[in-house]
Amino acid sequence: MNHNRPGAGPLTVTVLVFPGVRLLDVTGPIEVFTSANDLGGRYRVRIASEDGAAVITSAGTRISADVRVDDVREPYDVLVVPGGPEWETLLKDDALLEAVRRLHGLARCTASVCTGAFLLAGAGLLRGRRAVTHWRQSRQLAVRFPSVRVEPDAVFVRDGPMMTSAGVSAGIDLSLALVEEHWGARVARAVAKDMVVFMQRPGGQSQFSVRSQVPHSRQETLRRVLDAVAENPGAPHTLATMSRHAGLSVRHMSRLFDEEVGTTPARYVEQVRLEAAQVLLETGDDPLPVVARRTGFGSAESLRRAFVRHLGVTPGAFRSSFRTTGAGRATANSGEREEETEQDGQA
Structure with missing residues (x-):
């Protein structure tokens, strides 16, 4: 998907929000795409919620929505599915999983941030695919969804039209990769410099994991x-x-x-x-x-x-x-x- 051509129209990015969503999972990618608009890219970013109403994030911050999920009817370019600390509860929300499936069906590329991978998996979108989530939840993702090939050390993973990223700020890494794919390395590099982040961070997420405790043994x-x-x-x-x-x-x-x-x-x-x-x-x-x-x-x-x-x-x-x-x-x-x-x- 290369949109780096003269006269190309803006690419549409839809970010799904829901009560309890993690704030940086939402704002990190949005900041990348909107910064790209000043540096050679062209994006139209919109926030969708199930009913079009504002939601309260896990940080207590209110985020307004631009559109209801059911009002998204035309094909578009990128769906971003963020995560939240209460991901186990979110997996029981059938309406939210259906919203993920509906928005995915219209998107050319679907991407998750952090525990958003659980929503993609719960919606049946990661079967047989490689994926990553926050290092704390990598094992749970593999156990709950054995058909998903979890890569615990990756910062982000692409498998066909699906992209998943690791914990929180890795959504910025994933979004920069999309900017490079859409508009070229020069634009992505300019965005990374503007935001004072790595265009490609060194190492994987193993370097962020907590000290492993001595494994429990029956012997x-x-x-x-x-x-x-x-x-x-x-x-x-x-x-x-x-x-x-x-x-x-x-x-x-x-x-x-x-x-x-x-x-x-x-x-x-x-x-x-x-x-x-x-x-x-x-x-x-x-x-x-x-x-x-x-x-x-x-x-x-x-x-x-x-x-x-x-x-x-x-x-x-x-x-x-x-x-x-x-x-x-x-x-x-x-x-x-x-x-x-x-x-x-x-x-």
């Missing part, structure tokens, strides 16, 4: 092993060492991890070490080699490879992105940023 022996790894990730937790401490054979230990944790011992240990390193990078000033030794990676190079493999960013970039917003650091800490960059390069 007391395995629980003790999992606890020991979590409490001291820097210790030498090889399969042989863990098996010996538990009084189990290597084969038995591997089978327990597969059955109870759903991964291998080596992968579990690496994940715990990765999360421990994230905490140190966010909260401390230790150089990367020290962080690597304290968390069991041994060297800054091993730490760097693990970060790039799992999170899509280097340790130095992670520290710069997540320790602070940067307010008040402009000149005083420029040397610190240079040091982190140099360390990362050496890693």
Whole structure:
């Protein structure tokens, strides 16, 4: 769908709203499309609600609607389905799901933001398709809708005419991708610069997830092993060492991890070490080699490879992105940023 041609008319974007919708899920995409109008794109954005009335968002803010769902009768370009924190309740709203189906039937492209993916899935629109939602709800989406191929680390996913995006601000990433598709990279880049956001953010949403807790296990022996790894990730937790401490054979230990944790011992240990390193990078000033030794990676190079493999960013970039917003650091800490960059390069 390439509309980047002379004389092309404005593209119509319909944003569905409903009581309890998340505010930024709505305003983020709208801001992208309306900003594009000043920078080389042409969009007509309208807000639709079931009855055409205003709705109260989850933030308590009132949003007015431009049109009733039933009054949308002509084909148009993009449908945006936002989410809301009470997505489980929304899935029981048959009228809302029917509104999603009706608007989708007239749209050339249907896109969801955050938990809006549940509404698309509940409406039967994601069967057999790849999709993403907020990292907190990825597992629920996969369990409730097993025909949906959930990609938990993606920021946004396109599968045919369907697009889904991850948590909240990822709706901006998705909308920028649509602007690029419609009007070209130059316009999308201008919008991203105007909004002071990444045109394509580094890494996936794994880097935003909370620290994983020690998995629950029915096996007391395995629980003790999992606890020991979590409490001291820097210790030498090889399969042989863990098996010996538990009084189990290597084969038995591997089978327990597969059955109870759903991964291998080596992968579990690496994940715990990765999360421990994230905490140190966010909260401390230790150089990367020290962080690597304290968390069991041994060297800054091993730490760097693990970060790039799992999170899509280097340790130095992670520290710069997540320790602070940067307010008040402009000149005083420029040397610190240079040091982190140099360390990362050496890693």
